[in-house]
Amino acid sequence: NAGVTQTPKFQVLKTGQSMTLQCAQDMNHNSMYWYRQDPGMGLRLIYYSASEGTTDKGEVPNGYNVSRLNKREFSLRLESAAPSQTSVYFCASSENPMSNQPQHFGDGTRLSIL
Amino acid sequence: QKEVEQDPGPLSVPEGAIVSLNCTYSNSAFQYFMWYRQYSRKGPELLMYTYSSGNKEDGRFTAQVDKSSKYISLFIRDSQPSDSATYLCAMTGGNQFYFGTGTSLTVIP
Numbered sequence: 244n245a246g247v248t249q250t251p252k253f254q255v256l257k258t259g260q261s262m263t264l265q266c267a268q269d270m271n272h273n274s275m276y277w278y279r280q281d282p283g284m285g286l287r288l289i290y291y292s293a294s295e296g297t298t299d300k301g302e303v304p305n306g307y308n309v310s311r312l313n314k315r316e317f318s319l320r321l322e323s324a325a326p327s328q329t330s331v332y333f334c335a336s337s338e339n340p341m342s343n344q345p346q347h348f349g350d351g352t353r354l355s356i357l
Numbered sequence: 358q359k360e361v362e363q364d365p366g367p368l369s370v371p372e373g374a375i376v377s378l379n380c381t382y383s384n385s386a387f388q389y390f391m392w393y394r395q396y397s398r399k400g401p402e403l404l405m406y407t408y409s410s411g412n413k414e415d416g417r418f419t420a421q422v423d424k425s426s427k428y429i430s431l432f433i434r435d436s437q438p439s440d441s442a443t444y445l446c447a448m449t450g451g452n453q454f455y456f457g458t459g460t461s462l463t464v465i466p
Contacts, residue, residue, distance in 0.1 A: 247400070283365070285458035286445070287399075334398055342406075343389045343449060348400035 245269055247349035255355045256324045258283050262283035264319040264352050266334030272347075273316035274340040276301075277309060277332040280351075286333065292317055324356045358359050359382055360450045363457030365447055372466050376433040383427065387450040392431045395459065399425045404444075405431065432453035436464045 250265045268275065276291040278301075288301030292311040306328060308320045315335075321328055329338040331353050363380045370376055378392075389408055393401035403419040407413045413420045419432040429448070433440055441464050446457040 270377075283458065286456045321389075333401075335457065342452070345389075345403050345406050345447075346393050346454070348393075350398075350400045 247334055247336055247347055249349035249352050251352060252350070253353045255357065256321075257357055258324060258326060260324050260356075262273050262321050262324060262354075264321075264332055264334075264354075265316070266315045266318065266349060267317065268336040268347075270336060270347065271314070272336035272338050273314070274337045275311065276335040276337075276346060277307075277317070277319045278333045278335065279303065279328075280333060289332075291321065291340065305324075311328075321354075326356050328354065329356045330354060360449060360453075360455045361446065361457045364460055365419075367460055367461040367463065369463045369465060370436055371442050372436060372464055374436050374464070376431075376436050376440070376462060376464075378431040378433075378446075378460050380429050380448075380461070381427055382448055383456070384448075384450070384453070384455075385424075385427070386453070387448040387455075389449045390420070390429050391447040391449075392418075392420055393445040393447060393456075395445060397431060401445055411450075438464050439465050440464050 273294045277289040278286045279357045290309040292298045295314045329350045335348045339345040341350045392405040394404045395401045410424045417434045421430040443459040445459040
């Protein structure tokens with residue numbers, strides 16, 4: 244039982260390049276989330292998908308797009324990477340959106356943009 | 358004012374000590390409270406999950422919620438070097454979910 248799986252684990256990009264971060268969960272959860280974690284800033288929500296077929300902006304959506312491919316998979320795309328997007332990106336899932344259920348996290352993608 | 362406040366530490370204690378980690382919050386709609394443990398280069402891992410006020414114990418860990426004071430705590434008894442990690446509080450209610458920024462803990466052998 245893998246839980247939440249993120250790929251890749253590490254990536255280095257040049258400014259202006261594009262990239263898609265992949266996330267898959269095997270817990271049959273309805274809701275999925277993308278966060279970024281920066282020193283001193285904690286976890287900040289980028290986008291979330293309450294259920295298959297829906298996506299909504301979080302606290303810091305600028306510069307990102309998402310796709311809820313199916314119930315299991317939720318991808319995050321950087322169309323034109325900027326150094327300010329250097330961060331650790333976490334995907335999470337929960338049974339229901341923003342509700343009483345805890346979120347379960349993957350191990351992150353460490354992204355550096357030069 | 359932030360929704361959730363958590364002292365970032367760092368906190369350094371000797372092995373065997375009792376550790377107290379705390380968060381305060383401002384939103385009275387929060388009803389469910391969680392503690393996550395995050396090891397270096399790993400994702401947050403759910404440690405404790407509690408509802409409303411009161412205590413919950415799981416082995417060496419005790420989560421305490423005081424809704425009247427808007428204050429939650431995590432106690433770690435007989436701390437071990439393997440407890441060295443960052444601990445994040447989280448809370449949800451009223452269709453909102455918030456994380457604290459985390460407290461870094463080091464347990465020295």
